[in-house]
Amino acid sequence: MPEFTSDGYTLSYLDEGVGEPVLLIHGFGSNKMVNWVNPGWVKTLTDAGYRVIAIDNRGHGESEKLYDPELYTSPIMAEDAKALLDHLGLESAFVIGYSMGARISAFLSLKYPERVRKVVFGGLGGSMIHGTGDPAPIIKALREEPGVPIKHVAGKAFRDFADQTGSDRLALAACMASARQKIAVEELSTLSVPALVAVGTRDVIAGSAQELADVLPDARAVDIPGRDHMVAVGDKVFKQAALAFFAED
Numbered sequence: 001m002p003e004f005t006s007d008g009y010t011l012s013y014l015d016e017g018v019g020e021p022v023l024l025i026h027g028f029g030s031n032k033m034v035n036w037v038n039p040g041w042v043k044t045l046t047d048a049g050y051r052v053i054a055i056d057n058r059g060h061g062e063s064e065k066l067y068d069p070e071l072y073t074s075p076i077m078a079e080d081a082k083a084l085l086d087h088l089g090l091e092s093a094f095v096i097g098y099s100m101g102a103r104i105s106a107f108l109s110l111k112y113p114e115r116v117r118k119v120v121f122g123g124l125g126g127s128m129i130h131g132t133g134d135p136a137p138i139i140k141a142l143r144e145e146p147g148v149p150i151k152h153v154a155g156k157a158f159r160d161f162a163d164q165t166g167s168d169r170l171a172l173a174a175c176m177a178s179a180r181q182k183i184a185v186e187e188l189s190t191l192s193v194p195a196l197v198a199v200g201t202r203d204v205i206a207g208s209a210q211e212l213a214d215v216l217p218d219a220r221a222v223d224i225p226g227r228d229h230m231v232a233v234g235d236k237v238f239k240q241a242a243l244a245f246f247a248e249d
Contacts, residue, residue: 002014009063013084017042019051021053023081024052025095025096025097025104025105027102028099029172031061031062034165050246053088058080078111092117094118095117096120097122110191123203123229124206128212129183129215137152139173142155142170224237
C-alpha cells in the first residue's frame, strides 16, 4: 500500500479507481480494509465511477503506531486527512467518515470547507454532540495483559475486535484516551458543507441521526433499518444513500 507523511509520521492509504475522488475515514480500532474494502464500499464506489482514497488513521492498520494520547486528537487526525489530499494534489473530495471517522470528518469540514465537496457522517449522530460514553473501561481492557478476563461488556468487545484485526492495543488505548472530543452545537451550526447523517436504527452508540442533522445548516438524516453500530457500515441502504447524495447537483 502507498504511504505518505503527515506531521513527521508515516501513514498508509489505498487509492483505487478513476473519477471524482472520495476520501474514506474509518472508525476507531478499524482500518481501511476492515471498514471499507471488506464491506464492499471500495467496489461500490469504484463501480459507480469514483476514485476511492481510504486512509489508515495514525495508530491503525498499516500506519505508524503512536503511544502518546496527545497525538490522537480528532483535529490532529483531521490534519492527517487534509495532508493526504495535499499529498495527492487534490483540491477537494467527497468525504465519508464512520464513527470516529465521522468526528474526524466533521473537524476536517469545519476547518477546511473548501476541501470537502460533501460529507457523510456514518455511525455518529447525536453522540457527536453529547459524546459516546466513558472511555476508561475500554482503555483498561485494551491495556490488560493477555489472558486477563475482561468483565466490562464494551471493554471486552473492543479488546476482542482489536485482537481479531491484529491491531496494536496500546496504540488504540492511547487513541481512545484522546479522540472522542465533543463538538458544540454552536460550532456545528457553522458547517457550510452539505452533509448526510446515516445511523443504524439499533445503534446504541451513535445517537440520533436526526438530532445531528437538525443542528447542521444543510443536512439530512438517513436511518439504516435494523442495523447496529458494527453492521450498519456495510448496509446497502447506507451505500445507496451516499451515492444518491453525491450524485445530486
